[in-house]
Amino acid sequence: MTSRLQQLTDQGVAVWVDSIARDWLQKGELRRLRDQFQVVGVTSNPTIFQKAMGEGSFYDDDIGRLADQGIDARRIFELLALDDVRGAAADMEPVWERSGGVDGRVSFEVQPDIADDTEATARETRRLFDELARANVFIKIPATAAGVPAIQASIAAGINVNVTLIFSIQRYREVVEAYLGGLEELAASGGDLTEVASVASFFVSRVDTMVDKELQALVEAGGPQAEAARARLGTAAIDNAKLAYEVFQQAFQGPRWEQLAARGAKVQRPLWASTSTKNPEYRDVLYVEELAARDTVNTMPLETIEAFADHGEVRGQTATEGLDRAHSLWSDLAALGIDEDDIGDRLEREGVEKFADSYNGAVDTIEAKAKKLAKA
DSSP: OOOHHHHHHHTTEEEEEEOOOHHHHHTTHHHHHHHHSOEEEEEOOHHHHHHHHHSSSTTHHHHHHHHHTTOOHHHHHHHHHHHHHHHHHHHHHHHHHHTTTSSOEEEEEOOGGGTTOHHHHHHHHHHHHHHHOOTTEEEEEEOSTTHHHHHHHHHHTTOOEEEEEEOOHHHHHHHHHHHHHHHHHHHHTTOOGGGOOEEEEEEOHHHHHHHHHHHHHHHHHOSTTHHHHHHHTTTHHHHHHHHHHHHHHHHTSSHHHHHHHTTTOOOOEEEEESOSOOSTTSOTTHHHHTTOOTTEEEEEOHHHHHHHHHHOOOOSOGGGSOHHHHHTHHHHHHHTTOOHHHHHHHHHHHHHHHHHHHHHHHHHHHHHHHHHHSOO
16 A cells, blocks of 8 residues: 555655754654655744754764864854765765755754845855855745745855745745746856755644634633634644745746746745644645645654554645635634734744744753863
8 A cells, every 4th residue: 555655745745854863863763754654845944943952962073172272152053064964965866866855855954043144145055155165055035025035045056045935925926936036047157957956844833832722712702703703723724835836827827937847947846845744633744735735845843744644644635725715814814803824924024033033042952061061
């Protein structure tokens, strides 16, 4: 019998894992996922690295050694993380070669505390891409207002980009435009479009977390809006992602795209991120089952991958179904006093702040460890 994850893959969904750690790599965990669970890519973020470096002592020898060389905690964090990314990229290289550069990718994020600085983001993206020196890596750029022009500049420079922290349809449209514009700039300068790849990471479960909180308050308050609010519980994240997939389908067709595709350009696949279910009342593989579609990526924490392998259901191209409900999402919510732009702005700012807190937490942890581990 074909495995559930293979069935998902057959629907055109690339299964990526949202996890990375030194011991995990050295024990062969990523290779196991690659060979037995159809995992064809890796995403990381500051929260993942904070957890990896803060727990246990696996990084301690390197932290002590680098601290003895007088290297500060921020740079130690970066050196350790880049080593992990290179290790994961090496494990994923067979997939990258087999897929013609579509998959086998590993992502590393620019420092989140520069998310509102276009020039710094573009500069750091270039530096990190060059330092990693691996063709199958992505540099993650947050989709803030300042990040969007940095995305276009980076694509124009031939850098592979994972656009992260996308929550709103309007911002997603801007991201797609930045990708297409960057490819056109690269083509005009004589660059090779076949060498560039990008994904657009659209965050899913966090939308439900925020919207459901407001809907639940209306339900508990009773009154004329209660039933309408109840009917919309647990629907915002999926419907918002379905709207994004519709934008993707529209953007990557027609004369403009065909001209770029003729020069070897790859589509910028939507990547469903934040796909673990936060509400225990919802099915634990909800955001995988309901968002299957061709030319998409679903990056999952290990527990979600294992859950889907155990009991996930593949029902075809689910991201293209139920569009009538999806199209009425934001008008339904507006009638309940929930504003689309407000939700998108709050989620974006919260996302940047969470990653910045994790990044700073990881640096603080390394600094504390370095003081203990450095030789007198």
